[in-house]
Amino acid sequence: MISDGMAEVLRLLRLGEVGDPARACARALGAEGVALSLLLGAERTAEPLWYHPDLSARFEELQFTLGEGPGPDAVSTGSPVLEPDLERVRPERWPALLPAARDLGVHGVCCFPLGVGAIRVGVLTLLCDGERRLSRQQYTDAAALTATLTGALLNGDRRDGGGGGGEGGDGNGPELGTALEPPSALSRAVVHQATGMVSAQLDVSIQEALLRLRAHAYGSERPLGEIAADVVARRLRFNDDFDDDFDDDVSGPYSPDGGKG
Structure with a gap:
């Protein structure tokens, strides 16, 4: 009871x-x-x-x-x-x-x-x-x-x-x-967006892209949301080089398409 x-x-x-x-x-x-x-x-x-x-x-x-x-x-x-x-x-x-x-x-x-x-x-x-x-x-x-x-x-x-x-x-x-009631602004929305971007950058599944994001968050001792925000803002781009999983331009936003997208 x-x-x-x-x-x-x-x-x-x-x-x-x-x-x-x-x-x-x-x-x-x-x-x-x-x-x-x-x-x-x-x-x-x-x-x-x-x-x-x-x-x-x-x-x-x-x-x-x-x-x-x-x-x-x-x-x-x-x-x-x-x-x-x-x-x-x-x-x-x-x-x-x-x-x-x-x-x-x-x-x-x-x-x-x-x-x-x-x-x-x-x-x-x-x-x-x-x-x-x-x-x-x-x-x-x-x-x-x-x-x-x-x-x-x-x-x-x-x-x-x-x-x-x-x-x-x-x-x-x-x-x-x-x-x-679900919140009007989902706190994980940026993670969903970043996961899709990493999936496209690496040509991998959504599940693997999320794992790569988590691995980078763990390795850098930062919340996953912060890493995702960097990806969405194009300050962080993942590549398929096994030894160099990501490019991180800490001096400012990094636009791999030259600022055209």
């Missing part, structure tokens, strides 16, 4: 009366932080929807940049990934993420995929204090929250006046109003 605190949060979410859903969920779950990301685009990129506190957002960005961690694993397997104490995780499991998470001050993470069967629509991430395991009550509350969010997303709920279920809904599912 879910706790009274989570029951109240779910009630307020359905009424659209939660001003800061991430903070409310973190409080009800007793978590150090909470983040909800939706899977958008052809690459099913995790787009952050809401989070609390800022550390949750930084950890989500870290997972996105490295392409590894409990979030990607939860999405891949369709099962919760519970690691409330990252110090106990084998180093080879997430070799890049674990030391970076430690430097960030993240001690434990539990991720719950949003979806049904092979369908994935998002992931809910909880930050833990690293000193205790996730309690049975916390797991029950997190599972209830995940089920509610999944149902609302699959029902297409947007509170658009279309009978309570939105496009594809039957009017009987949960209504979460603007709590699940």
Whole structure:
């Protein structure tokens, strides 16, 4: 049975009366932080929807940049990934993420995929204090929250006046109003654009292009979004030379077509 605190949060979410859903969920779950990301685009990129506190957002960005961690694993397997104490995780499991998470001050993470069967629509991430395991009550509350969010997303709920279920809904599912509205300006949009440009520059698949972007971000110790912005601004161009994966003109924008495009 879910706790009274989570029951109240779910009630307020359905009424659209939660001003800061991430903070409310973190409080009800007793978590150090909470983040909800939706899977958008052809690459099913995790787009952050809401989070609390800022550390949750930084950890989500870290997972996105490295392409590894409990979030990607939860999405891949369709099962919760519970690691409330990252110090106990084998180093080879997430070799890049674990030391970076430690430097960030993240001690434990539990991720719950949003979806049904092979369908994935998002992931809910909880930050833990690293000193205790996730309690049975916390797991029950997190599972209830995940089920509610999944149902609302699959029902297409947007509170658009279309009978309570939105496009594809039957009017009987949960209504979460603007709590699940994708942001008007997607923070990953520049990454999608840069991935396409690198794919064209190297004549490789979108998946490989994203891997090359991530490798460069990891090697330069910069967020993937910054690397993508440099590619889009033509300050950074990838080539197919194995020994020199990229050309980086730090003095200003670099236009490989002579400024004609």
